Amino acid sequence: MVSPQDIRKYSGVKVMYSHEAVCRAGVILMHCPHGIILDVEVLNGAESPVIIFNMMMRFMTEAPGLIIYDNACTLMDYCFKRAPGNFKHTVFKVDRFHFCNHTACSEAFSVEKWPPETPVISAEDIVHIRNFAEKHNIQLPATIRPITYGDARHIPGFEDSIPLNTQITEQNNSQLRHISTPLAFMTHENYYFYMLYYTFRFNVKRMSTMFGVGEVEMLRRMHESAM
């Protein structure tokens, strides 16, 4: 019996795939540890540390203290070679999910190998946050908990802390992945508009959970603050 593979093999028919139809790689999203999307950058090519570097330079006046990225080892080299002065206080880490692939990298890139009580947002920082928000009239959630590298709730003084969720990016992406199908059929301008709008609405939903209010109420608050 002749199999379909044999027919395809001997008939001289080539299956032609349209490589042109599929397109650019996608977007890079910048998150904060609370799950808010801070910035979106559309990729014109493959994902690389260059994009991350440019995002940080354009978005932030100073480099952040902690950067978590799949390819943090390469990103660290890139950043130190380009702008070492900006990144001298920055710690680079690989998220827990991808660290198992970094077989030739230092274990210092792992979040888990560090002491679990290492603070990301410490109790002193929360006091600073409260004071800053009061001074600049910024609304904050009722409860803000310290964030540590690992689960440090068994350590005295860290009972109310929460471990850093390095998978927050993957978790958000799994929700935003639904829009990838409709976006693939849009023009470039519409792509930008829709992507931004969906990330905005995603943030509103996340913030409404943080503040303990409804999504509509959160939108209304934002409209009022914009006016």
Added chain:
Amino acid sequence: MEVDVYELRCPECAHCQPYDGLAAGVYNYSNETLFTENVPKGLYTSVSKQARTTKYGFHNAMKEVYERSSSTFVCPSTFNKAMVAYLTVVKTNYKDGMTCSICRCLPAKKQCVLFDGLWAGVQREKMRRPIKYPYTDIHRPNINVNKFRIVQEQKARELLKAYTKKEGLQPDQMKTLTAYLSATSMLQFFQYVRSFEAPNLLRCPPAFEDFIKALASNSNGLALVHREAMVNFNANGAALCMLESWITHCTPNNPLSMEDKDEIRMHFPALSALLGTCSLEHIPVEFHAVMVSHVFCTEDAQGPKTKNSRSYVACIVNAAPNPQAVARSGEHGASVLGADGCRHNLLALRTQLPIQMRQAGSLRCRQTQRQSRRGPVHQK
């Protein structure tokens, strides 16, 4: 359904105020086509949720609904334009919507950001030149990224690349590179650590020269040691005093006491972990006992006894603080002999060190592992 749309005209300037209808739950697209707000909201729901409906698919669904009631729906192109225009009309505060209210109150040095890519491609044939974001003026000032490149010269970058790859540089090249990089403290530190003069520049004791050299020649070692911690390691002098006291007092006949070992493990985890990163041949003999002591000290808590350096480091990091050692250092005031001839309290010294050094946890390089995995190199 047919409705009448009226415009409001200003009696003074004759300016015409079009009716947008948003207050009444109506979206006025072009005075000829009006949608109820359920249409754009329904589009958002169907597109962004599990259904993954495209705009054309949603239009077809709406068209069928209208045809059932023997009325017509707009054509796909008008519908598409109307929905895009709705996004520009609807009130969206991108400034606050794309900002975390908690993290914005922190200084940049204490902020944490996470990056990840999302596959959401757009067709290549529809790609155009980059478009500015709607909130560019607020969040994304147009900054020339190249200005931030301290190493702007291509030649300097090439030299630096050769230098970091350990290809070696001629003296004149090294001089050129040093001139380029002299303005940056970070790269000076790179030079400090990476060059063979690192032991002299760090003023380390002679017994530690091999150790520091091994650290300097290790490319991943830069990631192992926190930069500031290493600089302060030298600047503060506390750790150096401690090392000197160790070298002075520790001999094979007079090894470190158990209390000292506990205190080292407790108060200088960075140093303990550093010792775990290198092979035994690079570490002074005096410290072998310290390393072994870590294994013995942690075996009770960690279960099976192991002398593998990797598990040793993991034990060090994961080991809970020993309350007995803390109490001992507090009660007896354990001290070390400093370079000035005075004895310093260990706990006091520890508090002077930066937190990065105290927490420079698991520091180990797998370069040796990688080499061993590849197997011996056969020369042709």
